[in-house]
């Protein structure tokens with residue numbers, strides 16, 4: 391192995407680094423600092439668990455030349471490391487280089503760590519992606535009926551998984567997939583970049599993800615998930631490249647992410663029509679903070695359109711939206727069933743938007759024609775406050791469902807400055823009801839103004855969610871090299 395167990399011969403140096411790191415971490419629990427030492431290849435990183443065993447991809451024949459396939463090296467490395475699941479866990483280190491790879495599966499009590507100059511290049515060859523069953527809550531692939539290509543990094547039925555790095559890159563090389571999607575040439579649904587299913591205690595952090603064939607990060611049927619400090623970039627002209635999609639997940643915390651996408655920056659989901667209703671697994675207890683989003687064709691935060699298992703208790707704050715189609719968007723349709731309730735958003739700044747607020751009750755887009763026309767979604771208790779938006783084409787397009795009003799909408803302390811070429815009517819509300827306070831321009835009659843004393847009337851819960859107690863700790867490891875050995879001799 392290229393690496394030794396952590397905290398062995400170099401304990402003294404470690405102690406110094408760890409103490410320094412601990413002091414910094416204590417001083418600001420939201421952040422976890424890391425250090426690089428120029429003389430030794432030390433890495434300090436923050437994770438929900440540290441690992442006893444570490445190996446490098448090169449120990450398993452990995453070649454980082456950008457053209458050699460590393461699929462087998464990844465699989466061999468992870469097969470080998472999986473033996474340490476109950477012996478302190480393991481970490482696979484990806485060194486600087488360009489590592490072409492097809493899909494690989496990860497394991498439990500496992501960390502994948504990308505060096506800052508490591509780039510995983512996703513293979514563009516369809517045969518490098520196994521075809522797997524559609525998600526049970528969707529009933530079919532989203533692009534085509536039937537199966538779907540497995541994601542580049544895939545995990546199922548796992549516990550304690552960390553995918554992180556020092557801002558290393560995972561490049562989905564999505565172009566041929568986008569082309570085939572446009573031309574209708576796909577046999578199966580496009581792969582995601584990272585998908586973790588039926589798992590718990592997941593951290594995905596400090597990475598740059600680019601050009602996924604479709605969604606970038608997809609935790610599904612999982613709980614206790616931290617997504618931190620991701621930079622996600624895809625061309626704004628390409629299809630379905632959502633940033634982060636918590637789907638039928640409980641207790642998810644998304645923070646400090648910067649996303650530019652051709653689709654929604656964050657899309658909260660929970661299954662599709664009759665399949666989602668039958669699967670009945672909501673997304674709940676979701677917190678989104680300190681997000682910067684550019685999504686000219688779509689939403690900063692979308693709830694739906696697949697929401698048939700329900701979406702509840704969503705809290706979003708400190709959001710910066712630039713040049714995006716809409717700020718918060720609720721998308722649903724007759725036949726979805728399910729619900730979107732107890733949604734709280736505050737502290738959002740929006741610059742150049744088509745619709746600051748958008749609710750769409752007739753989104754359509756059905757899995758098949760077997761949806762139940764009596765399955766009406768329940769949309770209630772939606773709270774937006776403390777926002778400023780400028781250069782906005784239309785303040786709000788709030789369209790419920792005839793005979794199925796969206797209720798309990800509360801908008802307060804929101805100032806929207808309309809664009810020069812704004813729509814004549816800034817708000818258009820149908821089949822919705824609620825209240826407002828301190829909103830400019832004045833909202834539609836369906837949201838009557840309660841007066842300025844109700845400025846802070848829209849709820850935002852003060853108690854924290856369990857996922858806020860899922861803490862990261864400082865982990866460290868050192869990379870053994872000749873220079874390092876030389877230094878050790880003189881200790």
Ligand SMILES: *[C@@H]1O[C@H](CO)[C@@H](O)[C@H](O)[C@H]1NC(C)=O
Nearest residue numbers: 421422423424435556596619
């Ligand atoms: C990970 O991101 C956090 C939040 O931005 C940052 O404080 C921390 O230093 C980063 N850690 C590493 C190892 O890059």
Ligand SMILES: *[C@@H]1O[C@H](CO)[C@@H](O)[C@H](O)[C@H]1NC(C)=O
Nearest residue numbers: 465494495520522540544546
């Ligand atoms: C990865 O897991 C999926 C689902 O369990 C399976 O279909 C696939 O064959 C696995 N891939 C490898 C390379 O083992």
Ligand SMILES: *[C@@H]1O[C@H](CO)[C@@H](O)[C@H](O)[C@H]1NC(C)=O
Nearest residue numbers: 526546547548587588589611
């Ligand atoms: C994974 O967990 C799900 C839900 O508990 C279960 O239905 C499925 O059989 C499990 N799959 C494997 C490969 O263990």
Ligand SMILES: *[C@@H]1O[C@H](CO)[C@@H](O)[C@H](O)[C@H]1NC(C)=O
Nearest residue numbers: 556557558596597598619621
């Ligand atoms: C990570 O890399 C991206 C892309 O190069 C860059 O825009 C971003 O600022 C980097 N983030 C950090 C925390 O260094």
Ligand SMILES: *[C@@H]1O[C@H](CO)[C@@H](O)[C@H](O)[C@H]1NC(C)=O
Nearest residue numbers: 737775776777778803845846
């Ligand atoms: C109104 O919102 C702004 C941010 O846009 C905030 O600074 C201010 O405290 C809010 N006022 C009240 C009364 O909550």
Ligand SMILES: *[C@@H]1O[C@H](CO)[C@@H](O)[C@H](O)[C@H]1NC(C)=O
Nearest residue numbers: 741742743781782783809810
């Ligand atoms: C306002 O939005 C329009 C597009 O709707 C854009 O062309 C223009 O540059 C924006 N102006 C400012 C000041 O951001």
Ligand SMILES: *[C@@H]1O[C@H](CO)[C@@H](O)[C@H](O)[C@H]1NC(C)=O
Nearest residue numbers: 787789813815817818819820
């Ligand atoms: C408001 O929206 C409804 C439903 O989409 C549409 O039929 C109507 O024309 C709109 N009204 C205005 C004034 O834009």
